Structures are given as structure tokens and as C-alpha cells.
Amino acid sequence: xxxxxxxxxxxxxxxxxxxxxxxxxxxxxxxxxxxxxxxxxxxxxxxxxxxxxxxxxxxxxxxxxxxxxxxxxxxxxxxxxxxxxxxxxxxxxxxxxxxxxxxxxxxxxxxxxxxxxxxxxxxxxxxxxxxxxxxxxxxxxxxxxxxxxxxxxxxxxxxxxxxxxxxxxxxxxxxxxxxxxxxxxxxxxxxxxxxxxxxxxxxxxxxxxxxxxxxxxxxxxxxxxxxxxxxxxxxxxxxxxxxxxxxxxxxxxxxxxxxxxxxxxxxxxxxxxxxxxx
Amino acid sequence: xxxxxxxxxxxxxxxxxxxxxxxxxxxxxxxxxxxxxxxxxxxxxxxxxxxxxxxxxxxxxxxxxxxxxxxxxxxxxxxxxxxxxxxxxxxxxxxxxxxxxxxxxxxxxxxxxxxxxxxxxxxxxxxxxxxxxxxxxxxxxxxxxxxxxxxxxxxxxxxxxxxxxxxxxxxxxxxxxxxxxxxxxxxxxxxxxxxxxxxxxxxxxxxxxxxxxxxxxxxxxxxxxxxxxxxxxxxxxxxxxxxxxxxxxxxxx
Numbered sequence: 001x002x003x004x005x006x007x008x009x010x011x012x013x014x015x016x017x018x019x020x021x022x023x024x025x026x027x028x029x030x031x032x033x034x035x036x037x038x039x040x041x042x043x044x045x046x047x048x049x050x051x052x053x054x055x056x057x058x059x060x061x062x063x064x065x066x067x068x069x070x071x072x073x074x075x076x077x078x079x080x081x082x083x084x085x086x087x088x089x090x091x092x093x094x095x096x097x098x099x100x101x102x103x104x105x106x107x108x109x110x111x112x113x114x115x116x117x118x119x120x121x122x123x124x125x126x127x128x129x130x131x132x133x134x135x136x137x138x139x140x141x142x143x144x145x146x147x148x149x150x151x152x153x154x155x156x157x158x159x160x161x162x163x164x165x166x167x168x169x170x171x172x173x174x175x176x177x178x179x180x181x182x183x184x185x186x187x188x189x190x191x192x193x194x195x196x197x198x199x200x201x202x203x204x205x206x207x208x209x210x211x212x213x214x215x216x217x218x219x220x221x222x223x224x225x226x227x228x229x230x231x232x233x234x235x236x237x238x239x240x241x242x243x244x245x246x247x248x249x250x251x252x253x254x255x256x257x258x259x260x261x262x263x264x265x266x267x268x269x270x271x272x273x274x275x276x277x278x
Numbered sequence: 279x280x281x282x283x284x285x286x287x288x289x290x291x292x293x294x295x296x297x298x299x300x301x302x303x304x305x306x307x308x309x310x311x312x313x314x315x316x317x318x319x320x321x322x323x324x325x326x327x328x329x330x331x332x333x334x335x336x337x338x339x340x341x342x343x344x345x346x347x348x349x350x351x352x353x354x355x356x357x358x359x360x361x362x363x364x365x366x367x368x369x370x371x372x373x374x375x376x377x378x379x380x381x382x383x384x385x386x387x388x389x390x391x392x393x394x395x396x397x398x399x400x401x402x403x404x405x406x407x408x409x410x411x412x413x414x415x416x417x418x419x420x421x422x423x424x425x426x427x428x429x430x431x432x433x434x435x436x437x438x439x440x441x442x443x444x445x446x447x448x449x450x451x452x453x454x455x456x457x458x459x460x461x462x463x464x465x466x467x468x469x470x471x472x473x474x475x476x477x478x479x480x481x482x483x484x485x486x487x488x489x490x491x492x493x494x495x496x497x498x499x500x501x502x503x504x505x506x507x508x509x510x511x512x513x514x515x516x517x518x519x520x521x522x523x524x525x526x527x528x529x530x531x
Contacts, residue, residue, distance in 0.1 A: 031298035033419045035396030042400050046419035049412045059410045066407035066415065070400070077301040117481075123302075125476040129339055132309060133503045136339075139311045139332035142325030146332060147315035151306045158302040188522040195488050195514035196507075197480050202492025203506035205473045208336045210466035237497040243467055247474035252483075258475070262351065262383065265467050273460035 014051060014092055016167070021050045022088065023081055023166045027159065030077035039074035044084075051088050055095035065091065068101060075112035076119020081162035083111050085169020118190060123158060126197035131157075133204055209240035213278055281442055284362060287320055289436035292358040293428050296389075310334035313357035321365045330364045331357065333371035334378055337465050339472060351468070352385020358435045363446050376461035377446065379468070381438075388430060395430075396423055488513075 026047035033042040048069050056062040075083060090104045131150050139146025215227040231238050247261060272278035295307035306312055314331020318324030338353035356378035364374030399418040406414030477489060492510060495501045501509070 027301045028299055029419050030301040031304070033396055033399055033423045034298075034393060035400055036393045037397035038400050042403050042415075042419045045403065045407070046415050049415065053412060062412075063407055063410035066410060066412070067404070070403055070407055120479045121481070125479045128305070129476070130507055132311065132335065133339060134507060136311065136332055136335060136503065139314065139328045139335065142328045144315045144318055144324055144328060146328060147309070147311040147313075150309070151303070151312050151315075154306050155300065155303040184522060188518050191521065192514045192518045194480050194482050194485055195517060196510045198477065198482070198485050198488040199492035199495075199510035199513065200506060201473050201476055201480075202489040202494075203496050203501060203503060203510070204339060204492075205470065205489075206493045206496035207503060208339055209470045209473070211463075211470075237493070240470065241493060243470040244473050244477075247471050248477050251474055251478045256475075256478070258471070259386065261471055262386075265464060265471060266383070269460040269463035269467065270457075273456045273463055278463055 014054060014088060014170075018050050018054065019085065019088055019166055019170055020163070022047045022084055023162055025049070026081065026084060027077065027162060030080075038070070038072045040077075040080075041070050041073045044073045045069040047084060048087065048091070051091060055091055061095075064101075068105060071105065073108060073112060075116040076123060078123045078158045078162050079115045079119035079165060080112070081166040082169040083108055083115060085166040085171075086111070086173060088166075089170050089173050121190070121197060122193040123161075126193050126200065127157065128154060129204060130196075130200055133200075205240060205244045206237055209243055211239040211243055211278065213239065215277055281366075281440060284320060284366075285436050285440035285442075288317075288358050288362055288439045289432040289434075291316055292354060292435040293431045295354050295358075296431050297424055297427050299424075308352075308354040308357075310338060310353055310357035310361065313354065313361055317361045317365055321362065323365050326368070327361055327365050330361050330369075330371045330374045333375050334360060337375060337379070337468050338382070339469055351382040352389060353382060355385030355388070355435070356382035359438050362439055363442070366442070367446065372462065375465050376458055379461050379464050384434075388434070391430060392423075392427060395426055399423055 026043055029043040029046060030040055033046075034040060035042070045066055048065075052062055052065045052069075056065055069087075087104055087108055090107065094101050094104065131154050135146045135149050137146075138149075213228050213231070217225040217227060219225065235241075250261065269278075291307075291313070295304055295313075298304045310331045311328070312331075314328045315324075317331070318327035321327060334353070334357055338351065338356070359381050360374045360378030363369070363377065364371070369377075399422050402422070403415050403418040406412075406418060477486075488510075491513075492506055495506060495509065
């Protein structure tokens, strides 16, 4: 009996390279098959295939497991690797003891929201624009390195993070990850990323949002007042700041209606251009 | 380079970049600075190509963070059209950028179409899962969306690049000055949308003073981006030390 058990275990043992393979599949296709209906469900299921095929030799069970991972799933793909690691550990447990496959789904749905929020803030809102912006001066001089360096650095950094997370997630299992999410350490990392992100957004806004007014007010006695000069006397760079803050305010109050804002920017630019106020 | 080959190559590039093969790799392929490298190689004019790419990148810099993958505008479509046309017609970067903005908006709709149609493949995968056909699921996740992507993406870029510079030049010549100026304005304001989205994603209203600090570090102290990255990081790390103490950093795991 005991002998049989170890044989069973060995035949279904997930190796480190299986887990890495799973990470690569998810990374390769996270957005490729993305649909409005179930977002990343298809790629998450596909990424579990190397694992599930090893765990479930029985066709019925394999089919069940595949369907389990085709339900709605969406998160930020870099940090999402942690969810993969946990899901792999839980599937392995489930294959051994046939215990609680519903727990796998609920832990996935429970983690995908918080990790998406963190990932969007760290990986996309801070890391990506900073990497691009740092090399823009090179590109402006006409050097291809301005494009090639971000192209190499960004995937390399994010893949490194994914690799660490999927293996740690697998080792730690669900409880430790939840503790880590709640813990002080995670809070301090997010705080640091938020501060850097916001500071950089301010710097980038000032550098790259271009808005000045050519308006000139002619006074009765014939003297001219250049409006931009007056604005500069009060606070330089006021108009771009108003633009960023105005849009941010609208997003917070009304919600993420990007197309509506885009249309508003187009109309506003046309009107301002015709009237000659900007 | 023959215009036909250039148009085909640009169409293929746009298809491949928008395929999103490689989560964080393809997201960089979509950026104008990277498209600039590609156009520079195939056109032989690396310097102008990179300059237009850099200018266009500034417009779309903030639009990199897209919660839920919703693109508020498509830098890749803008880049795959404006950079090659700009290089061939020897346009100044500003004119090429003005040319690109409308295409960036058009790209949004193309992507919405893709993600709507992609739902077909999830339903196919449902059926494959029923039969435990793992090969079928892999095809539904990679091959079929790639074919769909080619059909809806290649023709746009190919056609516009092939019809080429003469048409675009004529078009630009007929456009009135106020319309061209409004494109410039859009180019100046659009980054604001991108940065606003990013601030919203970060979602910490109480930390907004750091945004103001970064902003006026550039306005008053004339920081460049690298300087801002260095000082911003140091400020963040110091504050972390003060707020969370040393143990938060040292007792890893």
C-alpha cells in the first residue's frame, strides 16, 4: 500500500520546469486571446495544461480540471504568476486527495482583484513609463538604443518577477500568500511604488504635456497684455497642470469613460484652435 | 526600398506587435520608440525614424497603463503609419505626429472589434475542454486569435502605407491651418489623459503632494526625467524607512 502511494506520487510529481513552462505559456499569451467575455480565462486554462496533463491521467478528470480553469479570470499578468503558482500547488493537492476543487476557484477569484490593482500600479503605471522615459533622450538624438533598451529591459525585469512569484507561490501555498498580502512588508513595497509613481507622473506631466495660450488682450488705451506672461508670473506651467488635474478629477468623479474624454479632447482642441485661445 | 515591400513589412509588424505575443515584450513592441527602430532598419534612415518615434512616444507615454487592457488610444497604429510615411516624405517630426493622432483613435475601435470576436474562441475552448482536447485549447488560445488578428490588422496598415506619401502629402496640403493646429493641440493634451489614468490607477489621493512635487521639480528646478527618477526613488525609500521602520526592509519573508 505504502509502496503504491510513493509510486503514485512520483508519477504525478510536478517538476520545477513544468512550473516554469506554465509561466511561459501565460506570459506568451496573456493578452493574445483576451476577450470581453471572459478576459484571460482561455490563457490561464492553456497555461495549466502541462500541469493538469501530468496530474490527471483519467480523461474525465482532465476535462473537469480544464473546464474549471476556463471560468472568468483576469489579473495583471506579471504578479498574476503568483496565482498560477498557488493554483498549481492546489491542483496537485486536489489530484492526490480529491479534496475541494471549489477552493481552487475561490482562491483564484479572491486573489485576482488585489493582484491586478497592485500590478497595474507597480508594473504598468510606474515601471513601464519610467523605463521608456529614461531612454527617450537617446531616441531624440536618433539612436536606436532609445528603443532597443526598453524592449530588452522591461520584459527581462517583469519575467524575473514572474519567475520568482510563480515558484514562491507554489512553495508557499495560499495561506502564506494571503499573509504576505496583508503583511507590513507588502504595504511598504506598495507605498514606495506609489510615491515613486506619483512623483514621476508629476515630472512627466510637466515635461510632456504642452499647453500655452497665444491670447493677447488689447486694452482700451492700446497697450497689450499677453495672457501667458501673466500666467507665468502666477505659476509657471499652470495650464498643463490644470489639464491633468481636470481629467483626473473627471475620472474619479464620473468613472473610466476614456472614449468620452478622448472625444472631449478632440472637440476642445478644434474649438480652441478655431477661436485661437490656445 | 520598394514601397510595396515596405508596406507589407509595416503591415506584418503591426499585426505581430498587436498580436500581443509575450505579455511585457509585445507591449514594448507597440511603443513608437521601438517601431522607430524597425522603420529605421527597413528605410535606412535611422536618425529621422527615431526622432519621429521619440516625438510620437511623448504623446503616448502616459497611455501605457491600461487597466483591464482597455486602450484609450493605439500608439502602434499611429506609429506604424506616421513613422514610415514621415521618413519617406522627410517630414518634420511635428507634422508626422499631427498625422498620427487620428489613426491612434481609429486603433481603439479595431481593438474593441478584436476583443469582441475573441469570445468565439473561448466557446470553442469550452467544447475542447469537454473532450479533454488540450491541443485544441492551445490552438484556441494562440493560433485562431492570431489568424483573426491578421485579417483585421494587416490590411489597414498595408493599404495606407502602400497608397503612400503622395496621397498623404496632398491631404496635408489641403488641410486648413486651424485643423492642423488643432492636431498639435491634441498632441499636447493627450498625454494629460494618459497621466491622469495612471494617477487614477495608483489611486492614492492622499499621496497627491508627491505628484505636485514631481511636477514643480521640473518646472522650477528644471529636473530632467532621469533626475526625477533618481530623486523620486530616494524620497520614496527614505519615507518608507521612516514610516515602516527598518524591520520592514530587512526581515524578508
